[in-house]
Amino acid sequence: MFDILGLIVIGLVIGALARLILPGKQSISIVATLLLGVLGAVIGGFIASLFGAGDIFELNVVGFVIAVVAALVLVGAYAGMAGRSGRAVRH
Template sequence: MNIIAWVVLGLLAGAIAKAIVPGDQGGSWISTLVLGVVGAFVGGSLHTFIQTGTLQLAAPGLSIPGVFIAVLGAIIAIYLYGLVAQRNI
C-alpha cells in the first residue's frame, strides 16, 4: 500500500476511533494519523492471527473491511495507551 493510502487509512481510522471511544484523547491531526496507522497494524495483525494462527505484522488494505479492522485496532490502541499512560491526579 502506498504512502497516500496509509495517510488516508490512518486519518480515517484514527478519527473514527477517537469519536467512538468516550473521553478526551486530545492531540492534533498528526496524533490521529499515528493512532490510525498503529491501529491498522494492531488490527491487521490480530486479524491475521485469528485467521491463520500465526503472529505476523500485517495491515489491512484501503477498503471498507480494512477500515473496520483498522478502527478496531485503533480502539484497542487507545485502550492500551490509556492503561500505560494512566495519570493519578
C-alpha cells in the same frame, strides 16, 4: 509511494474515528492520533490479509473494521497511560 500516502490518510481517518467512538475525553495530540490510526490500519490490513481478504495496503471492509477496532484499543490504552501519568498519586 502512493500506498504509504494512502495508509497515512486512512490512518488519520481511522484514528479520528476511534477517538469519536471511544467514550470520554482523550487528551492526545493529532500526531499521536495519526500514528495510532496508522498502526491500527497496518494491524487491520495484516489480519485481513491472513483471512484472505486482500493485501495489507488494500482497502476493504474486513480490514477497515479490524483497523478501527485495533485503533480503538490503541487509543484507549494510550489515553489511559497518558491520563495516569498526569494524575497525582494518593497514598
